Amino acid sequence: MLNCHEASRLCSESLDRKLTLWQRAHLWLHLAMCSLCWSYRRDIVHLHEQARRYDEEVQEAFASKPSGCLTEEARLRIKQALNT
Numbered sequence: 001m002l003n004c005h006e007a008s009r010l011c012s013e014s015l016d017r018k019l020t021l022w023q024r025a026h027l028w029l030h031l032a033m034c035s036l037c038w039s040y041r042r043d044i045v046h047l048h049e050q051a052r053r054y055d056e057e058v059q060e061a062f063a064s065k066p067s068g069c070l071t072e073e074a075r076l077r078i079k080q081a082l083n084t
C-alpha cells in the first residue's frame with residue numbers, strides 16, 4: 001500500500017497526466033483509508049480548477065482586445081510618445 005508521501009505525489013501527478021491503472025487503484029485504496037490525503041486531494045483539485053478558470057478568464061480578456069490588454073487610448077499615448 002502507498003504511504004502518504006507517495007499518495008500525495010500521485011495526487012499531484014494525476015492533475016498533469018493520466019495515472020496508470022495500477023497507480024490509480026493504489027491511490028484510491030489509500031484515499032479510501034486516509035482522510036488527510038483525501039482532504040489534500042480535494043484541496044489541490046479545487047486549486048487546480050480555480051487556476052484553470054483564472055487562466056481561461058485571462059485568455060478571454062486578452063482575446064477580446066485586438067492588441068492584447070492595452071486600450072485604444074493607451075496605444076495612442078504610446079504612439080504619440082514614440083513620435084516625439
Ligand SMILES: [Zn+2]
Binds near residue numbers: 007
Ligand atoms: Zn495518506
